[in-house]
Amino acid sequence: MQLNKGTLIPIGGNEDKGDEVNEMYTMEFIDEGILFHVVKEAGGVDSKIVVIPTASSIPVEVGENYLDAFSKLGCTNVTVLDIRSQEDSEKQESIDLIKSCDCVMFSGGDQSKITDRIGNTTIHNILTERYKNEEGFVIAGTSAGAMAMANEMIAGGSATESFIKGAVLMYKGLGLIPELIVDTHFIKRGRFGRQSEAIAKFPNLLGLGLAEDTGMIIKNGNDCTVIGSGMVIVFDGSSLTHNNEKVLEEGTPMTMANMTVHVLSNGDQYDIKNRKVSVLPIEAPFI
Amino acid sequence: MQLNKGTLIPIGGNEDKGDEVNEMYTMEFIDEGILFHVVKEAGGVDSKIVVIPTASSIPVEVGENYLDAFSKLGCTNVTVLDIRSQEDSEKQESIDLIKSCDCVMFSGGDQSKITDRIGNTTIHNILTERYKNEEGFVIAGTSAGAMAMANEMIAGGSATESFIKGAVLMYKGLGLIPELIVDTHFIKRGRFGRQSEAIAKFPNLLGLGLAEDTGMIIKNGNDCTVIGSGMVIVFDGSSLTHNNEKVLEEGTPMTMANMTVHVLSNGDQYDIKNRKVSVLPIEAPFI
Numbered sequence: 001m002q003l004n005k006g007t008l009i010p011i012g013g014n015e016d017k018g019d020e021v022n023e024m025y026t027m028e029f030i031d032e033g034i035l036f037h038v039v040k041e042a043g044g045v046d047s048k049i050v051v052i053p054t055a056s057s058i059p060v061e062v063g064e065n066y067l068d069a070f071s072k073l074g075c076t077n078v079t080v081l082d083i084r085s086q087e088d089s090e091k092q093e094s095i096d097l098i099k100s101c102d103c104v105m106f107s108g109g110d111q112s113k114i115t116d117r118i119g120n121t122t123i124h125n126i127l128t129e130r131y132k133n134e135e136g137f138v139i140a141g142t143s144a145g146a147m148a149m150a151n152e153m154i155a156g157g158s159a160t161e162s163f164i165k166g167a168v169l170m171y172k173g174l175g176l177i178p179e180l181i182v183d184t185h186f187i188k189r190g191r192f193g194r195q196s197e198a199i200a201k202f203p204n205l206l207g208l209g210l211a212e213d214t215g216m217i218i219k220n221g222n223d224c225t226v227i228g229s230g231m232v233i234v235f236d237g238s239s240l241t242h243n244n245e246k247v248l249e250e251g252t253p254m255t256m257a258n259m260t261v262h263v264l265s266n267g268d269q270y271d272i273k274n275r276k277v278s279v280l281p282i283e284a285p286f287i
Numbered sequence: 288m289q290l291n292k293g294t295l296i297p298i299g300g301n302e303d304k305g306d307e308v309n310e311m312y313t314m315e316f317i318d319e320g321i322l323f324h325v326v327k328e329a330g331g332v333d334s335k336i337v338v339i340p341t342a343s344s345i346p347v348e349v350g351e352n353y354l355d356a357f358s359k360l361g362c363t364n365v366t367v368l369d370i371r372s373q374e375d376s377e378k379q380e381s382i383d384l385i386k387s388c389d390c391v392m393f394s395g396g397d398q399s400k401i402t403d404r405i406g407n408t409t410i411h412n413i414l415t416e417r418y419k420n421e422e423g424f425v426i427a428g429t430s431a432g433a434m435a436m437a438n439e440m441i442a443g444g445s446a447t448e449s450f451i452k453g454a455v456l457m458y459k460g461l462g463l464i465p466e467l468i469v470d471t472h473f474i475k476r477g478r479f480g481r482q483s484e485a486i487a488k489f490p491n492l493l494g495l496g497l498a499e500d501t502g503m504i505i506k507n508g509n510d511c512t513v514i515g516s517g518m519v520i521v522f523d524g525s526s527l528t529h530n531n532e533k534v535l536e537e538g539t540p541m542t543m544a545n546m547t548v549h550v551l552s553n554g555d556q557y558d559i560k561n562r563k564v565s566v567l568p569i570e571a572p573f574i
Contacts, residue, residue, distance in 0.1 A: 164552075192474055193518060196550050231480060239547075242566045253552030257564035260526075261548040263483045265451075265540030277544035279529045 004221035006131035007041050007138045008177055010146030012184040012210030012230065013108055034215050035069055037227045038140045041217060042103035045074040050101040054083045054117055055109030055144035062107045089121035098123045098130075103138040106145025108184075112155050114148040115173055124174060131176055139176060143184045146210060151178035152202050157194040166250035168194040170201065177221060179272050180208050186233060187211045199237040200245035200256055206272060207235030216270075224270040227287060232268075236260040236275055291508035293418035294328050294425045295464055297433030299471040299497030299517065300395055321502050322356055324514045328504060329390030329425045332361040337388040341370045341404055342396030342431035349394045376408035385410045385417075390425040393432025395471075399442050401435040402460055411461060418463055426463060430471045433497060438465035439489050444481040453537035455481040457488065464508060466559050467495050473520060474498045483543055486524040487532035493559060494522030503557075511557040514574060519555075523547040523562055 011034055042049060051066040053059035063080035070078040081097050083089055098104065104127065106114060118124050130137045139149070147154055153173030181202060183195045186209035199207045208216065211230030218224045226232050237243070242257035262277050264270060267287050269278040298321055329336060338353040340346035350367035357365040368384050370376055385391065391414065393401060405411050417424045426436070434441055440460030468489060470482045473496035486494045495503065498517030505511045513519050524530070529544035549564050551557060554574050556565040 187479055192479065192520065192550075233479065242564060244566065253554070254550070255552055255555050255564070255566045256550040257566065259548045259550065261546045263479075263541070263543040263546065265542055267540070268542050277529060277542070279531065279542045279544065 004132050005135040005137070006133075007136070008131070008149055008218040008221075009038055009041065009138060009140035009215055009227075010149055010177075010182050010184075010208070010210060010218070011140065011142040011215035011228070012146065012186060012232075013143035013212050034213060034228050036073060037215070037217060038103065038105060038138065039070070039073055039075060041136075041140075042138045043136055046076055047102035048100060049075060049078045049103045049105060050097050051078060051080045051105045051107065052083060052114075052118075052145075053080060053107040053109070055111060055113050055148070056107050057109060059084070059107075062109075066105065066107065083117055083123075085117055086121055089118050089123045094123050095126065098126045102136065103140065106139075106141035106148065108143030108145060111144035111147040111153060111173070112171060114144060115153065115171060119172065119174060127174070128176065140215075142215075146184050146215075147182045148173045149176045150180050150182045151175040152181050152198070152205060154181060154183055154194060154198055157197070164193075165197065165245060165248045165252050165254050168197040168201075170198065177218065179206055179221075181205050182208045182210065184210045185212055187231065195235060196256055196259070197245070197254065199235050199259070200240075200243050200254060203237035203240055203243060205237070206275070207233075207237070209233035209235065218272075222272045224272065225287075226264045226266055226268045226270075228266065230265075232264045232270075234262040234264060234270060234277075236262070238275065291419050292422040292424070293420075294423070295418070295436055295505040295508075296325055296328065296425060296427035296502055296514075297436055297469050297471075297495070297497060297505070298427065298429040298502035298515070299433065299473060299519075300430035300499050321500060321515050323360060324502070324504060325390065325392060325425065325427045326357070326360055326362060328423075328427075330423055333363055334389035335387060336362060336365045336390045336392060337384050338365060338367045338392045338394065339370060339401075339405075339432075340367060340394040340396070342398060342400050342435070343394050344396060346371070346394075349396075353392065353394065370404055370410075373404055373408055376405050376410045381410050382413065385413045389423065390427065393426075393428035393435065395430030395432060398431035398434040398440060398460070399458060401431060402440065402458060406459065406461060414461070415463065427502075429502075433471050433502075434469045435460045436463045437467050437469045438462040439468050439485070439492060441468060441470055441481060441485055444484070451480075452484065452532060452535045452539050452541050455484040455488075457485065464505065466493055466508075468492050469495045469497065471497045472499055474518065482522060483546070484532070484541065486522050486546070487527075487530050487541060487543055490524035490527055490530060492524070493562070494520075494524070496520035496522065505559075509559045511559065512574075513551045513553055513555045513557075515553065517552075519551040521549040521551060521557060521564075523549070525562065
């Protein structure tokens with residue numbers, strides 16, 4: 001397994017306000033310290049942070065919201081890179097920013113916009129290379145921005161109560177952490193079914209279900225630590241004894257037996273390669 | 288293990304309409320065939336069915352709704368038994384009805400009302416004895432009515448995103464199926480956390496998470512078959528390697544590692560004693 005030197009911070013999204021533009025309310029998770037962790041991992045308040053609101057349908061507002069949010073944390077060097085096309089990803093200005101920053105923060109929205117506009121471009125390559133080789137380089141993303149970190153990316157899928165083949169849409173993500181399938185807003189939006197289907201499709205991968213206001217700091221492409229106030233549910237399909245995904249027709253109810261599931265909370269650690277949980281000592285403080 | 292001769296049918300509730308009185312919309316699940324299964328197990332449209340709307344805050348309306356619903360299925364012998372106190376559970380009329388019926392149907396609402404008003408009364412004893420000894424005797428319940436079937440009953444608990452000790456409230460249920468902890472409305476109301484905490488408290492029990500419009504037909508107190516359109520998630524805590532529930536203070540984030548989880552759909556079967564899934568053959572029809 002490749003030892004990546006950078007840091008990934010997928011985040012489960014902020015609290016759902018029940019409207020279309022919930023991406024705007026990124027202030028929500030600052031109080032809880034998630035964004036503080038991003039800044040800390042990036043090297044502190046003077047680190048150069050680039051916000052990419054590409055996933056959003058309201059990128060200008062979301063960009064401004066992040067500028068405010070980082071500013072309130074004391075950050076002095078934050079830029080919004082509003083990429084709206086593959087061409088934008090090839091611009092020298094974009095390339096220079098991605099080459100020189102300490103941290104990239106992907107907003108929420110539609111993860112397919114991230115992969116369509118940034119995937120396989122020069123800045124995607126730079127992000128990948130810097131993440132592989134540069135200690136302290138941070139790629140954070142919330143909601144869509146977290147989901148796009150995977151290689152097998154959940155692009156959509158109805159959050160129905162049923163567990164029916166064909167409900168989940170998979171797409172190629174940025175491939176930063178190919179061992180994982182990342183889902184977000186996990187509990188409140190009832191995404192158990194679509195993550196299960198994703199794992200049924202790719203049982204050798206690990207499913208990560210991030211609740212709102214919850215994230216993982218991932219180092220070495222392997223060592224995960226839970227941050228925030230909610231749960232992270234880890235789905236390990238390697239123990240499955242029944243998985244009829246391959247043979248079922250679309251629309252048919254599915255079954256998965258003997259999936260191994262971990263429910264992790266603040267401070268808990270997970271080793272991807274060894275598929276092993278390390279639990280926070282009981283006396284440890286909230287991080 | 289005791290071999291009960293009756294049939295239990297816990298149901299995950301009907302579709303949540305987002306208001307306080309969603310119990311009224313019990314018509315919802317008839318189209319999907321859940322209530323049809325209840326009638327079939329009870330012996331058909333001429334069987335004597337007693338509806339107990341005790342859990343509900345609007346028992347009269349709920350009772351009428353069930354009369355309508357069963358009537359539309361062709362049932363000819365349905366009675367509402369509106370028990371509102373322990374005294375009601377000791378009335379000769381109540382006792383006679385429970386002694387003579389083929390099927391009892393508990394409505395949704397607040398499961399604590401069921402245990403407070405019916406638990407440890409004469410009709411509770413009759414229900415228990417008939418369920419143990421009489422083949423074909425059916426006890427069905429939706430939502431609160433399903434949850435009350437357990438011995439360790441989830442009485443409440445916030446459906447937060449977090450997995451915090453003390454979030455779930457446990458209470459003594461009717462004890463019809465002591466091997467299970469039953470939760471309902473499982474996916475849409477985000478009850479993963481509270482069921483996990485319940486299992487952390489009682490790791491030798493099995494957690495059943497029933498989605499809306501989904502139920503289990505349980506025979507012999509052991510053999511479960513999924514009915515309806517959604518998922519049933521089975522939590523088996525016997526494989527847990529980390530469970531810090533006992534030592535944590537209330538309000539502290541929890542961890543559970545290596546829980547075994549099954550995601551079951553229509554027609555799938557589960558053997559409680561042997562903790563074993565039997566999957567529907569691929570060519571089998573929706574039941």
